[in-house]
Amino acid sequence: MRSAPARRGSPAPPTGADIPAGELFSPRVRQDFPALATAAEVYLDSAATTQKPRAVVETVREYHASATANAARGTYPWATALTQRIAGVRAHTARFVGAGDPRDIVFTSGATAALNAVALSWGLTALRDGDQILYSPRDHAANVHPWYLLRDTLARFGRRIELVPYRVTPSGHADTADIAAKLGPRTRLLTVTHLHHVFGSLTTLAGLRDRLPERVLLCYDCSQSGGHVPVDVTALGADFAVFAAHKMFAAPGVGVLYCHPRVHTDLRPFLPGGATDAHLGPEGFDNGRMPGLLEGGTPNIPGILSLGAALEVLESYGMAAIARHNAILTSRLLAGLRGIPGVDFLPGPAYGGEDRGHGIVSFTLDGISAADLGFVLAEYGFLVRTGTHCVPGGAGEAESVRVSTHIYTGLDDIDRFTDRVRALAEEFV
Template identity: 65%
Template sequence: MRSPAPCPPSVRPAAVGPAAWRALFPALAEAGEVYLDSAATTQKPLPVIEAIDRYHRHHTANAGRGTYPWATGWTRELARVRERTADFLGASAEEIVFTAGATAGLNAVALSWGLAALDDGDEILYSPRDHASAVYPWRQLQATLARFGRRLRLVPYRVTAYGEADTADILAKVTGRTRLIAVTHLHHVFGALTTLEELRGRLDPRVLLCFDCSQSGGHLPVDVGELGADFAVLAAHKMFGAPGTGVLYCRRRVHDQLTAFLPGGNSGVTVDDSGLRPAAMPERMEGGTPNIPGILALGAALDVLDDIGRAAVAEHNRVLTRQLIEGLRPLPGVELLPGPAHAACETGYGIVSFTLAGIAAADLGFVLAELGFLVRTGAHCVPDHGGADDDSVRVSTHVYTGADDVDRFVRCVATLATELATTREVR
C-alpha cells in the first residue's frame, strides 16, 4: 500500500484577482455577508480542507512512531512541511518548531529560554499596546522567576502616532541588562508595520529580538533573516491554515540557550545521572504527538499562498486599505486609530480600525452585522486598555475581499454616520 503523498490543490485560480481567488474558499460561496474579520481568522481554502479530511479519511496514523508505510509516510510529509515552512520564512528546517499556535510559541520562548537564560535584574522591553499573547507570557515569566528570587524587569516602550513601535524610545530604554526586545511585526489593531530597521547596528548583538508575526505571516513576505529575528511566531489560522497550529522560529544561535519544552514522548530527551538532557532542535521543543492534520493543513496553506503570491496578497490588501481609509476619512464623526491612515506615505496591510461618534463600538458592530458586514469590535485583546472608551471597530481584508465589498461597507458606514450626525445636531 502506498504511503501518503502531498495533497495537491484541487482548485487553482484561473486568473489573477479576488473573483478567482474567492473561488478557492467554499465557505464564501453561499455567504450573503461580507467577511471583514480576517485579522481574527482567515477563511479556509479547499486544499486546506482537503488536507485535513484526507488525513482523517485515509491512512490515519501517528507520525514519527511506527515503521509501517502509513506512519512513515506521514513522518516524511511532516518533514516536507517543515522544510516548506523554513523556505517560506528564509530559515533552516532545524529552526522551525511546530506549536499549538502563536500564543503557545510565545509562551514556549518564555519558558524554554526565559526560565533558563535570565539572571536576577535582567530586562525585557515590550509594548503594553500589543496583543495580550505578546504581553502576558512575559508577565507570567516575571511572576515565576520572582518565586525563585530572580527579579525580571519589564520595560514598556511607546507606540508612535503611526501605530509603530517607537524605535527612539526603545533605544533610549535599552541598558546593559536588556536581554530581549518583544515586538509585533504587523499590529493587530493599528495595521502598522514594525521591523526595527532603524536599530540595525545600534543594539548589542546579545540583545535578542522576538517578533510576533501572527498578522504579517501570509499577508506579506516575511524573512526572519532580514528582520534579524531570534524568535518569531506565526498563527496558521490567520494564514489560511487550521486553528490550533502555529510556528515558532528559533534562530540557530539561541539553540544552546533553550531547555526542553514539554518533555515527553518523541521529544528526544535522554536521561542520565545529571537529569534530562535535551535533544537537538527542533525535537527539543516538540514533545508529544504533533497536530498532524494541522501541520498538513499548514503545508497546503503555504502552497495556496505561493500560488497566489505573497507580493500579490500584500498589494491587494494595500489597495483595499487605501480605499477604506479614503472612504472613511471624510465621514462625520469617524476617527481613524493610529496606523496607515496617519502615515506620511501610502502604506496599508489590510487592517483599519476606527470609532464613530454617538455609538459604542460594540453596538456599531451589531448594526453592521445586521446589515451583512462582519467586523471585529472591542479592545481586540489589548491588555492595558481603559475599558469601553478604548474600544473600536476593526476592518480587516484578504484576497477574497473585493473592492466592491469595501465600497458597500463604506457606503453603509456613511449612511450611519450621517444619521448619527443629524441626531447630534437636533440635540
C-alpha cells in the same frame, strides 16, 4: 555589537497609491474558499482568522478519512509516510519564512503557545537577577502576558527581572527612539509585533536592529504578517519569530516558532513528553537536538498538513501580489472612511492622513459604541471585529471597529462597507 547574519533583501510591501487597480485579484477567487462561495455576508475579519481554501479543507478531511496514523512513531507505511510529509511541511515553512534550516522551525499549538515557549524554554533558565525585557503594553496579550508570567514565576525563586515598556508612535509603529533610549546593560530581550493587530502598522526596527548589542535577542510576533505580507526572518534579524497558521489559510491549532541557531543551545524542553529529543540522565535533562527538543507529545498532524497545503495556496497567489491586493484595499478603505463625519482612526496608517497600509484599519464612530456599530453592521451583512482586540486591559485603547482584508475581499466589498458606515453616520452623528 551583534554579529547578525547576512540579510537577504526583503522588499517593503507596496502601498495602494502606486498600484493600478488591475492588479487586484478577481472576485472569482472567492470560489476557492467554500465558506465564501455562496455566502451573502462580507467577511472583514481576516486578522482574527482567515477563511480556508478548498485545498486546506480537503487535506484535513483526507487525513481523517484515509491512512490515519501517528507520525514519528511507527515503522509501517502509514506512519512513515506521515513522518515524511511533516518533514516536508517543516522544510517548506522554513523556506516560506526565510529560515536557514528546517531545524530552526518548531511546530506548536499556536502563536500564543510559541511565545510562551520562548518564555519557558529560554527565559526561565537564561535570565538572571536584574535582567530586562523590553515590550509594548499595546501589543496583543499573547506578546505581553507570557513576560509577566515569566517575571512572576522567576520572582518566586528569588530572581527578579524587569519588564520595561516602550512607546508606540501615532502611526502605530514601535517607537525605535524610545527603545534605543531604554536599552541598558541588562537588556536581554526586545519583543515587537511585526504587523500590529489593531493599528495595521509594519515594524521592522530598521536602523536600530544592527546597532543592538549581541546579548539582546529579538523576538517578532508575526501572527498578522505571516500569510499577509512577505516575511523573511533572516532579513528581520530575528532570534525568535512566531506565526499563527490559522491566520495563513491553515486550520486552527498550529503555530510556528522560529529559533535562530545561535539560541538553540540556550533552550530547554518546555513541554517534555513522548518524542522530546532530550536526554534524561541522573543530572536531569541534557539539551537534545532541535526541533525535537521543543516538540513533546503527539503533534496536531492534520493541522500541520493543512499548513503545508496553505503555504502552497499562498505561493500560488504570490505573497507580493497578496500584499499589493491588501494595500489597494486599505487605501480605498481609508479614502472612503476619511470623508465620513464622526469617524476617528486609532493609531495606524490612517492617523495623520497617510494612505499606507497592510489590510488592517481600526476606527470609531461618534454617537454609537463600537460594539453596537459592529452589531448593526452585521445586520447588514458586514462581519467586523469590535472591542479592544486582546490588548491587555485595553492599555488605554478605545474600543473600536476593526476591518481586515485578504484576497477574497474586493473593492466592491470596501465600497459597500464605507457606504453603509456613511449612512449610519448620518443617523447617529
